[in-house]
Amino acid sequence: MRERAMTSETLPVAAGYAVPLPADHPPIRNGRIGVLMMNLGTPEGTSYWPMRAYLREFLSDRRVIETSRWLWWPLLNLVILTTRPGRKGKDYASIWNKERDEGPLKTITRSQTEQLAARLAPELGDRVVFDWAMRYGLPDVKSRLEALLAQGCDRILMVPLYPQYAAPTSATACDQAFRALMTMRWQPAVRVVPPYHDDPAYIKALAASMRASLAKLDFEPEVILCSFHGMPKEYLLKGDPYHCHCAKTWRLLREELGFSRERFRLTFQSRFGPDEWLQPYTDETVKALAASGTKSLAIVAPGFSADCLETLEELDVENREFFMHGGGEKFAYLPCLNDSVEGVDAIEAVVRRELMGWV
Numbered sequence: 001m002r003e004r005a006m007t008s009e010t011l012p013v014a015a016g017y018a019v020p021l022p023a024d025h026p027p028i029r030n031g032r033i034g035v036l037m038m039n040l041g042t043p044e045g046t047s048y049w050p051m052r053a054y055l056r057e058f059l060s061d062r063r064v065i066e067t068s069r070w071l072w073w074p075l076l077n078l079v080i081l082t083t084r085p086g087r088k089g090k091d092y093a094s095i096w097n098k099e100r101d102e103g104p105l106k107t108i109t110r111s112q113t114e115q116l117a118a119r120l121a122p123e124l125g126d127r128v129v130f131d132w133a134m135r136y137g138l139p140d141v142k143s144r145l146e147a148l149l150a151q152g153c154d155r156i157l158m159v160p161l162y163p164q165y166a167a168p169t170s171a172t173a174c175d176q177a178f179r180a181l182m183t184m185r186w187q188p189a190v191r192v193v194p195p196y197h198d199d200p201a202y203i204k205a206l207a208a209s210m211r212a213s214l215a216k217l218d219f220e221p222e223v224i225l226c227s228f229h230g231m232p233k234e235y236l237l238k239g240d241p242y243h244c245h246c247a248k249t250w251r252l253l254r255e256e257l258g259f260s261r262e263r264f265r266l267t268f269q270s271r272f273g274p275d276e277w278l279q280p281y282t283d284e285t286v287k288a289l290a291a292s293g294t295k296s297l298a299i300v301a302p303g304f305s306a307d308c309l310e311t312l313e314e315l316d317v318e319n320r321e322f323f324m325h326g327g328g329e330k331f332a333y334l335p336c337l338n339d340s341v342e343g344v345d346a347i348e349a350v351v352r353r354e355l356m357g358w359v
């Protein structure tokens with residue numbers, strides 16, 4: 001049998017040999033391409049235990065928190081995971097998709113994937129399989145990769161849905177995929193979509209989406225904040241290109257829209273803990289603008305491919321309150337690209353380019 005396995009008589013049909021497989025040969029599934037869309041994740045529910053499980057997984061990730069384990073472990077387990085799940089659970093409850101019983105990030109990522117698949121199916125047929133996964137929580141990256149392999153994908157395009165590269169987002173999503181690949185005997189060929197912060201398709205999509213949202217307002221905002229999720233300043237100093245990617249997106253978008261630097265300002269939100277994060281901070285800028293007499297303000301968050309807690313609650317609820325209570329009169333939050341036509345256009349352009357040579 002060992003000798004026969006070396007001859008063309010027993011080689012698998014799928015490998016190009018038109019002969020039947022021996023009875024004990026494992027099934028051969030190959031020849032397809034998988035596209036795996038990956039986003040951050042969201043809790044499975046808004047009550048204490050699912051919130052705690054989500055935050056525990058997220059905040060135990062060394063790509064996210066680089067503090068020494070000896071200092072971080074007691075702080076996380078004895079302080080943060082006792083108080084934060086309750087507080088943040090209430091915030092999640094206020095934005096929850098009750099129909100599907102899930103966070104909006106999941107609903108939107110699923111829809112983006114389905115729409116992309118529907119657009120490309122007429123051209124690519126069933127040769128390319130689309131799926132989506134979350135770095136933290138469910139559906140997890142390992143199980144979705146395994147599902148793609150089971151469908152015959154021997155090439156995988158990984159799509160971290162972060163236009164700006166950051167180690168705490170893009171790199172950790174890929175780490176999770178590579179950890180899964182380490183366990184596979186028949187490992188697929190993989191490609192990773194690079195950051196698309198300066199891709200003309202992305203900038204044009206953002207500009208079109210912003211123009212449409214601004215046109216719907218009954219006022220013209222004096223100032224528009226271009227707010228990105230922050231990160232500790234130390235990560236920038238250690239070489240993370242995230243800050244530069246955000247600044248470039250902001251500049252290109254400003255040029256595309258013809259706005260001045262005074263009217264369209266770059267800020268960073270979602271600060272966590274006592275360390276210095278990327279500045280200027282969104283919330284402090286909002287308060288300062290209100291205090292200095294700005295009456296109308298809009299905020300857009302181009303770094304988030306899908307609306308989520310950090311936009312729907314932090315920007316649209318919390319920062320709205322800061323502005324209105326500080327003396328502002330008109331406030332608007334401009335939605336993310338999400339599963340809009342423009343949003344899927346941008347993802348499609350990037351995915352098509354990165355599939356070149358494979359399809």
Ligand SMILES: C=CC1=C(C)c2cc3[nH]c(cc4nc(cc5[nH]c(cc1n2)c(C)c5CCC(=O)O)C(CCC(=O)O)=C4C)c(C)c3C=C
Binds near residue numbers: 058105304
């Ligand atoms: C504490 C460190 C954190 C770093 C660094 C960080 C970077 C980072 N995050 C995003 C995108 C998202 N973050 C989201 C939620 C969120 N982020 C952190 C912490 C860090 N993020 C926490 C603890 C949470 C959970 C909510 C909370 O407890 O405050 C989300 C939203 C998820 C959702 O379900 O809605 C996104 C998206 C980026 C782009 C980024 C880059 C530097």
Ligand SMILES: [Fe+2]
Binds near residue numbers: 229270
């Ligand atoms: Fe975050």
Ligand SMILES: [Fe+2]
Binds near residue numbers: 245
């Ligand atoms: Fe920079």
